Amino acid sequence: MPELRKDPIVGRWVIISTERGKRPSDFPMENRRRDIKLCPFCPSNESSTPPEIMAFRDDGSKPNSPGWSLRVIPNKFPALRIEGDLNREGMGIFDRMNGIGAHEVIIETPDHQKDMVDLDQRSMENVIWAFRERIVDLKRDPRFRHIIIFKNQGEAAGASLEHSHSQLIATPIVPIRIHNEMEGARKYFEYKERCIFCDMVRQEINDGSRVIYKNDEFVAFEPFASRFPFETWILPLKHGAAFENIKPDQVVNFAEILRDTLCRLSSALNNPAYNFVVHSSPVEIHPPYDYHWHVEIMPKLTKVAGFEWGTGFYINPTIPEDAAQYLREIKKA
Amino acid sequence: MPELRKDPIVGRWVIISTERGKRPSDFPMENRRRDIKLCPFCPSNESSTPPEIMAFRDDGSKPNSPGWSLRVIPNKFPALRIEGDLNREGMGIFDRMNGIGAHEVIIETPDHQKDMVDLDQRSMENVIWAFRERIVDLKRDPRFRHIIIFKNQGEAAGASLEHSHSQLIATPIVPIRIHNEMEGARKYFEYKERCIFCDMVRQEINDGSRVIYKNDEFVAFEPFASRFPFETWILPLKHGAAFENIKPDQVVNFAEILRDTLCRLSSALNNPAYNFVVHSSPVEIHPPYDYHWHVEIMPKLTKVAGFEWGTGFYINPTIPEDAAQYLREIKKA
Numbered sequence: 001m002p003e004l005r006k007d008p009i010v011g012r013w014v015i016i017s018t019e020r021g022k023r024p025s026d027f028p029m030e031n032r033r034r035d036i037k038l039c040p041f042c043p044s045n046e047s048s049t050p051p052e053i054m055a056f057r058d059d060g061s062k063p064n065s066p067g068w069s070l071r072v073i074p075n076k077f078p079a080l081r082i083e084g085d086l087n088r089e090g091m092g093i094f095d096r097m098n099g100i101g102a103h104e105v106i107i108e109t110p111d112h113q114k115d116m117v118d119l120d121q122r123s124m125e126n127v128i129w130a131f132r133e134r135i136v137d138l139k140r141d142p143r144f145r146h147i148i149i150f151k152n153q154g155e156a157a158g159a160s161l162e163h164s165h166s167q168l169i170a171t172p173i174v175p176i177r178i179h180n181e182m183e184g185a186r187k188y189f190e191y192k193e194r195c196i197f198c199d200m201v202r203q204e205i206n207d208g209s210r211v212i213y214k215n216d217e218f219v220a221f222e223p224f225a226s227r228f229p230f231e232t233w234i235l236p237l238k239h240g241a242a243f244e245n246i247k248p249d250q251v252v253n254f255a256e257i258l259r260d261t262l263c264r265l266s267s268a269l270n271n272p273a274y275n276f277v278v279h280s281s282p283v284e285i286h287p288p289y290d291y292h293w294h295v296e297i298m299p300k301l302t303k304v305a306g307f308e309w310g311t312g313f314y315i316n317p318t319i320p321e322d323a324a325q326y327l328r329e330i331k332k333a
Numbered sequence: 334m335p336e337l338r339k340d341p342i343v344g345r346w347v348i349i350s351t352e353r354g355k356r357p358s359d360f361p362m363e364n365r366r367r368d369i370k371l372c373p374f375c376p377s378n379e380s381s382t383p384p385e386i387m388a389f390r391d392d393g394s395k396p397n398s399p400g401w402s403l404r405v406i407p408n409k410f411p412a413l414r415i416e417g418d419l420n421r422e423g424m425g426i427f428d429r430m431n432g433i434g435a436h437e438v439i440i441e442t443p444d445h446q447k448d449m450v451d452l453d454q455r456s457m458e459n460v461i462w463a464f465r466e467r468i469v470d471l472k473r474d475p476r477f478r479h480i481i482i483f484k485n486q487g488e489a490a491g492a493s494l495e496h497s498h499s500q501l502i503a504t505p506i507v508p509i510r511i512h513n514e515m516e517g518a519r520k521y522f523e524y525k526e527r528c529i530f531c532d533m534v535r536q537e538i539n540d541g542s543r544v545i546y547k548n549d550e551f552v553a554f555e556p557f558a559s560r561f562p563f564e565t566w567i568l569p570l571k572h573g574a575a576f577e578n579i580k581p582d583q584v585v586n587f588a589e590i591l592r593d594t595l596c597r598l599s600s601a602l603n604n605p606a607y608n609f610v611v612h613s614s615p616v617e618i619h620p621p622y623d624y625h626w627h628v629e630i631m632p633k634l635t636k637v638a639g640f641e642w643g644t645g646f647y648i649n650p651t652i653p654e655d656a657a658q659y660l661r662e663i664k665k666a
Contacts, residue, residue: 002413002432004506012509015412015432079348079640079648080335092536093529094557099335099348150639158638167640173337175644176345196426203425224427277643298642305491306483307412307500309631310610311508315412 007225009184009196010177014225015315040076041163043068043110050074053104054133056126070126071107072134078103079169086143086172102138102147102170106130107163115153115164115271117262124255127166128246131278134168135244139283144170146178146282149243154273156300174282181279182290189289197292201235210320212327213260217253220261222320222327229302229318230269230327232261234295241291243280258295264327265299273300340558342517342529343510347558348648373409374496376401376443383407386437387466389459403459404440405467411436412502419476419505435471435480435503439463440496448486448497448604450595457588460499461579464611467501468577472616477503479511479615482576487606489633507615514612515623522622530625534568543653545660546593550586553594555653555660562635562651563602563660565594567628574624576613591628597660598632606633 003016040048043066052064053072061067074082080101088097108116108127119127135147151166152159174182188196204210204221212220212232220234234257236250246254265272275298281291308314336349373381376399385397386405394400407415413434421430441449441460452460468480484499485492507515521529537543537554545553545565553567567590569583579587598605608631614624641647 001417004430004432006428006506008426008428010509011512013504013506084334091557092540093341093532094536095339095341097337099337148640148644150643152638158636169640171346171646173339173346173646175646176343177643177645179344180645199426203427207425224424275639275642277639279643296643298639303491304637305485306608306610306631307481307502309608310483310510310612310629311481312510312513313504313506313508 005225007223008188008200010180011184012225012227013313014227015313016226016319039112039161039163041071041105041107041161041165042112046071049105050076054130056130066110068110069123070109070130072130073105073107075103075105075167080171097172100143100172102141102144102168104134104168106134106149106166106168108166109164112163115266116151116166117259117266117271119164119259121252121255121259124259125251128251128255128258131166131168132244132246132251135280138168138170139244141170143172144283146171146174147280148175148178149278149280151274151276153275154271154300156273157275159273178279178282182281182286185292186287186290189287195239195289195292197235197294198239201237210324212264212324213257215253215257217250218257220257222324224320226316226318226320226323227314228298228300229316230265230272230299230323231316231320232265232297232327234258234261234297235292236294239289239292241281241286241288241293243278243293261297261327264330265297267330268326269299269301274298275300338558340556341521341533343513344517345558345560346646347560348646349559349652372445372494372496374404374438374440374494374498375445379404382438383409387463389463399443401443402456403442403463405463406438406440408436408438408500413504430505433476433505435474435477435501437467437501439467439482439499439501441499442497445496448599449484449499450592450599450604452497452592454585454588454592457592458584461584461588461591464499464501465577465579465584468613471501471503472577474503476505477616479504479507480613481508481511482611482613484607484609486608487604487633489606490608492606511612511615515614515619518625519620519623522620528572528622528625530568530627531572534570543657545597545657546590548586548590550583551590553590555657557653559649559651559653559656560647561631562649563598563605563632563656564649564653565598565630565660567591567594567630568625569627572622572625574614574619574621574626576611576626594630594660597663598630600663601659602632602634607631608633 004013006013046064050073055068056070058067080099080103082102084098084100086097086100131149138147147170149168185196210222223233277296280293337346339346379397383406388401388404391400413432413436415435417431417433419430419433464482471480480503482501518529543555556566610629613626
């Protein structure tokens with residue numbers, strides 16, 4: 001019998017299609033190409049990108065030259081532009097403003113052969129520190145209301161360059177999905193006087209059936225109402241609304257659980273294409289229990305069709321508890 | 334300068350990326366395969382589908398045999414099951430129920446070589462009558478809260494069989510996107526005492542820049558805050574919340590404008606893969622201005638990546654006014 005499950009945060013129902021139950025081997029494999037020539041993200045090709053915003057470098061190496069272990073650059077084809085005024089205006093029932101924002105690329109490693117899953121603990125910590133540093137810097141710009149960090153890994157997930165990188169987009173509005181999560185968290189707090197994400201973490205850890213891995217500061221689990229097969233969330237155990245307030249020991253633990261999770265997904269699904277997104281609270285000050293930052297990882301294994309597009313109602317052919325068990329028991333690559 | 338635009342109904346902002354501006358020829362073409370053997374939707378293969386629920390047939394032809402011009406069958410691999418009780422229950426903060434619902438397939442034509450765009454006026458009217466008849470029938474089942482009609486055309490849009498068909502899913506919950514549209518319409522009505530969709534229709538017709546075509550009962554236009562290139566909506570000019578209350582002269586005009594719109598998209602984009610979805614009010618009685626039924630057509634021309642998945646915030650590389658002009662001026666195939 002298929003099952004309907006409701007995400008308690010935004011109220012989104014999903015169909016868990018138990019009878020079409022898909023195992024990891026049922027999904028198509030992602031082919032990795034490794035074409036190193038002409039890669040603008042490789043060392044020595046620094047001049048083919050816009051000048052770097054920041055980098056972690058060997059002592060003595062110069063900006064926009066080799067010698068870096070991580071590099072942040074403006075996106076050459078940005079979705080939003082950094083210069084200008086917002087010019088918010090109405091047009092009858094419609095609202096518009098200029099497309100002002102920041103769109104940056106975090107090149108996670110100089111090594112073209114490595115994916116994020118191949119980064120060592122230290123390199124992953126550096127990626128997280130870079131995320132934090134860029135957010136702290138961009139938060140000072142009063143035009144921005146929200147900053148999102150995300151990654152497209154593999155062609156099926158929308159990556160246009162194969163050299164491993166993440167992206168950051170600062171926007172002058174709060175994206176609707178973040179807004180809806182905050183609304184859900186606020187309503188829950190009004191009713192219960194507790195954070196809904198904290199309650200979810202406690203329930204998942206007590207229940208255990210959807211937990212993949214837990215360390216001192218974080219837990220990785222398959223959400224109860226997963227939209228996609230092997231959708232995985234990572235939440236900090238201690239309440240915190242904003243990612244950029246992460247503490248040094250949390251960085252260590254976050255790097256550890258992110259590496260662990262990506263390794264498990266990579267082993268289970270043979271290097272799948274995936275998206276990950278860091279959901280953090282908007283820039284403005286909100287009551288602290290309106291949000292709890294977290295990461296959502298979505299392997300790209302199924303096609304989204306008209307029903308999902310038209311309704312926001314997803315059909316997931318893999319039972320989250322089965323996916324969790326598989327990922328718990330996996331031998332990591 | 335890219336532009337940010339807000340959908341007034343659900344409050345979703347989109348980025349109109351004016352500088353990456355894509356014209357129809359910039360999008361990949363969909364390859365049509367035409368493999369007629371073993372098609373379960375072709376005449377004479379009726380026994381390879383579940384028994385038909387209804388059909389439009391030549392006089393004297395028997396159910397589940399050739400002689401039909403349109404056939405409705407249960408989906409052989411349904412996302413939801415028709416038999417059983419809902420058994421709504423809580424599990425801590427989570428809610429679940431059994432996956433009860435109806436999942437039907439409307440085979441629009443016996444001709445394997447025809448897509449929906451190739452249907453003549455009469456056949457298209459019959460498709461619309463079949464949609465209506467199935468909804469009226471399923472509304473009697475008190476377990477169902479909402480019924481959605483949708484179509485996946487082409488592989489990129491999620492179609493698994495090439496023989497032209499639409500689908501219907503009746504669900505025991507109101508899908509989140511419909512719920513959000515109703516919330517938006519309700520808030521607007523509380524403030525203005527007018528239907529937001531009616532206001533949108535009036536503004537679009539007066540403005541004209543996004544209108545593609547209008548007949549006596551309907552208008553087709555590119556929405557102001559289009560999420561996708563060539564996203565097209567069709568709205569009835571007269572207010573109506575529920576699709577199934579469509580009048581006979583509206584059926585004629587709806588068939589005409591749907592054919593016209595699909596022809597224009599097909600000519601402009603070389604038979605693109607697309608999804609269309611009929612958004613109609615839930616089964617329960619609501620105040621009549623909480624909704625206004627409409628059709629959303631989404632050609633599948635771009636890949637959705639991490640940013641969109643993570644935020645619900647879309648980047649559209651085609652300016653809706655340019656798309657509308659293109660579709661207005663097109664010579665239909």
